[in-house]
Amino acid sequence: MLDASHAVIGASLAKLVPNPVLGLPLALGLHFVGDLVPHWDLRTRHVKRSKLTTIALSLTDAGIGYALGWWLFNQTVPWPYLALMMFISQLPDWIEAPYHIFDWKFPPFSSIKHLQSRLHRKLDLPWGLIWQGLIVLLFIVISL
């Protein structure tokens, strides 16, 4: 999934599950579940781009998620928990990033990369974005 989607799902979870002991592992687990849903994303693993472009796109993607999550839930969730939940929701992708950016092809970067490559279900535009958007919207609606 886009990291924006992961972040908004994490922000919704922060509202739904105020207890961090439950919320944090759930946010991490839902990252992998989210990636199982056929989705479109920036295809960091497959498309040939310059590393700088990849970094810029990924940070924009993640940043949009943080902004949206903050905008939707900053009135109802304490901000440290909100920020942490959004970060944990994206964590596997952050751990994978050095594999692509610095060519750190050793654990844990390579392990998480291989795990995520196996879990991801891709779906092209437009449906890969429509389904993803609907799932994110469902989380928002349930948690608001």
Ligand SMILES: [Zn+2]
């Ligand atoms: Zn992922």
